Amino acid sequence: MEKRRAKRKGHGCALITVIFILIVAAVVALCVHIGGSGTELTNNTPVSAGANEMVVTELALGDGDCTVVMTDSGTVMIDSGEYEDADDIISFLTASGVNSIDYFILTNFDESRIGGASNVINRFDVKRVIVPEVLPLETDDDEYMRLISALDGNDITPYVAVENLGFTLSDASFTVYSGTKDAYSSDQSENMSLVVSAAHGNNKFLFASDIKEERISDIMSRESEFGHNYLKVPCHGEFEKNSDEFFSLVNPTYAVISNGSAGKAKKAASVLKNNGAQVFVTKRHNVCAVSNLNENEIKVYQ
Numbered sequence: 001m002e003k004r005r006a007k008r009k010g011h012g013c014a015l016i017t018v019i020f021i022l023i024v025a026a027v028v029a030l031c032v033h034i035g036g037s038g039t040e041l042t043n044n045t046p047v048s049a050g051a052n053e054m055v056v057t058e059l060a061l062g063d064g065d066c067t068v069v070m071t072d073s074g075t076v077m078i079d080s081g082e083y084e085d086a087d088d089i090i091s092f093l094t095a096s097g098v099n100s101i102d103y104f105i106l107t108n109f110d111e112s113r114i115g116g117a118s119n120v121i122n123r124f125d126v127k128r129v130i131v132p133e134v135l136p137l138e139t140d141d142d143e144y145m146r147l148i149s150a151l152d153g154n155d156i157t158p159y160v161a162v163e164n165l166g167f168t169l170s171d172a173s174f175t176v177y178s179g180t181k182d183a184y185s186s187d188q189s190e191n192m193s194l195v196v197s198a199a200h201g202n203n204k205f206l207f208a209s210d211i212k213e214e215r216i217s218d219i220m221s222r223e224s225e226f227g228h229n230y231l232k233v234p235c236h237g238e239f240e241k242n243s244d245e246f247f248s249l250v251n252p253t254y255a256v257i258s259n260g261s262a263g264k265a266k267k268a269a270s271v272l273k274n275n276g277a278q279v280f281v282t283k284r285h286n287v288c289a290v291s292n293l294n295e296n297e298i299k300v301y302q
Contacts, residue, residue, distance in 0.1 A: 040285050040302075041057075041285050041286040041287070041288055041301060041302060042060075042285065042286065043060065043061075043088040043089070043091055043286065044091055044092070044095055045092075045095070045286065046092075046095040046096045046097070047068075047070065047092075047096045047288060048070065048096060048097065049070040049071050049072050049290075050072060051072050052072075052171060052292060052293040052294050053071070053072065053290060053291065053292050053293070054070070054170075054171070054172045054198070054200040054203075054290075054291040055070045055071075055288065055289070055290050055291075056069050056070075056198075056230070056288070056289040056290075056291070057069075057070075057286055057287070057288050057289075058232065058256050058258060058280075058282050058286060058287040058288075059085075059088065059089060059092060059282065060282040060283065060284055060285050060286050060287075061081040061082070061085040061088060061089075061258075061282070062082075062085075063082065063112050063236070063259070064080075064081025064082040064085040064112050064113075064116070065079045065081060065113050065258045066078070066079050066080055066081045066085065066089055066116070067079060067207055067232065068092065068093070068096075068098075069172070069198060069205075070096070070098075071169050071170035071171065071172050072170055073169065074100075074102040074169045074170065075093075075100070075101050075102055076101070076102060076103045076104075076105065076169060076174065077101050077103070077104050077105070077120070078105045078107060078207055079105070079106060079107055079113040079209075080104075080106070080113065080114060080115060080116035080120050081112065081113070081115055081116045082111055082112055082115035082116065082143075083111070083116060083142070083146070084115070085115060085116045086115070086116035086118075086119035086120065087119075089119075089120060090116075090123055092286075093120075093124065099124065099125060100124060100125035100126070101120070101124050101125070101127065102128065102169055103127070103128050103130060103167065103169070103174070104117070104120070104121070104126050104128065104129045104130070105129075105130045105176060105194060105196060106129065106130070106132070106147075106194075107132065107193045107194040107195070107207075107209035107210070108132055108134070108189055108192065108193040108194070108209060108210055109131075109132070109134075109135065109136035109141075109189065110136075110190075110210065111141065113209075113210075114143050114144065114147050115143050117146075117147045117150065118143075118146035118147050118149065118150035119150075121150040121151065121154055122150050122153070122154065126154070126156060128159060129151065129156055129158040129159065130158065130159045130161055130165065130176060130194065131159070131160055131161070132161060132178065132179070132192050132194050133160055133161065133162050133178065133179065133192060134179070134188060134189055134192040136189065161176055161194055162178060163178055164176065164177055164178055165178070171200060171201070171293060172199065172200045173198070173199045174196060174198050174199075175197045175198075175199075176194050176195075176196055177194065177195040177196070177197065177219070178192075178194060179191060179192035179193070179215065180218055180222065181218065184214045184215065185214060186212075186214065187212045187213075187214070189210075190209075190210040190211060190212050190215070190235065191211055191212055191214050191215035191218075192215075193209035193210045193211050193215070194209060195207065195208055195209055195211060195219070196209075197228065200291040200293065201291070201293045201296055202296055203229050203230070203291040203296070203297070203298050204227070204228040204229055204230070205228060205229070205230040206226075206228040206230065206231050206232065206250060206252075207232040208231065208232055208233065208234035208235075209234065209235075210234060210235045210236075211234045211235065212234070212235060212240055213240040213241055213242055216234070216240060216242050216243070216246045217242055219246075220242070220246060220249055226249050226250055227249070227250060227251050228250050228251075228252055229252060229253045229254065229298050230252055230253070230254045230255075230256070230289055230298060230300075231247075231250050231252035231254070231255045231256070231272075232256050232258065233255055233256065233258075233265070233268055233272070234246075236257065236258055236259045236264070236265065237257040237258075237259050237264060237265025237268045237269065238264060238265070238268070239265075239267040239268045239271070243268060243271065244271050247268075247271055247275055247277075248275060251275070251276075252272070252277045253276075253277060253298065254277060254278050254279075254280065254289065254298065254300050255269075255272045255277040255279050255280070256279075256280045256281075256282065256287050256289075257269060257279065257280070257281045257282070258282050259281055259282065265281065269281070278300070280300065280302055285302050286302065287300065287301075287302050288300070288301045288302070289301075
């Protein structure tokens with residue numbers, strides 16, 4: 001009898017061990033795949049894209065802004081935070097196994113978007129750099145001078161987007177929207193920002209940079225069907241007179257606000273939530289969105 005009990009106990013322990021191993025394996029697989037368990041993603045957390053996937057990571061950089069888009073065949077980077085953010089950006093890219101950047105899009109020349117660009121260009125094989133038509137108000141700014149020096153030092157001639165530009169990477173297609181007017185009446189640099197749309201199957205992502213009221217109206221008048229599942233909210237969540245209408249036009253399921261302090265974005269977040277969007281803020285942790293062609297959906301982790 002005692003031998004039977006011992007045998008049963010042994011089988012029970014073995015079964016528990018097997019279950020535990022399977023659970024651990026599943027968690028490890030998830031960590032490798034999306035770069036984390038779905039919570040508290042940091043700038044050291046690696047991210048990778050599998051077959052038929054596109055992975056978008058919004059880095060938590062305080063007031064800096066940086067988006068990394070990965071497919072199974074390459075990388076697109078949108079903006080590069082402030083100068084002091086360069087180490088965090090490089091750490092994330094290195095941890096994720098990135099050796100080259102296929103397209104590096106600088107949406108405008110604000111210090112919160114080009115600050116880390118020089119270090120990224122000097123560290124990685126950057127194949128193409130896309131910049132807006134409008135130069136910064138002061139072309140002797142440290143960040144801009146570092147950028148120009150890095151471009152010259154690496155023999156890179158940036159593509160100046162004077163009109164809309166399209167390109168593809170694996171299963172994803174990208175459209176870079178340039179400003180459509182020679183001049184806007186106000187906020188010229190912000191309103192001439194490059195706006196990026198990425199389509200992966202039926203999933204669509206919109207990265208709206210720093211556009212303000214006049215450019216928002218311009219976009220809405222030209223794009224009658226501008227729906228996107230995912231919206232990177234313009235200008236760190238600043239609310240414009242026509243933001244409500246713009247949010248309704250885009251109609252995102254997920255919205256991300258890049259902001260070190262979410263206080264000024266409260267109204268935008270509230271309106272987006274009332275419109276049915278799930279809102280994320282990159283205050284402390286990255287936001288990672290995974291688009292899967294097989295499942296035809298977007299899953300978002302933070």
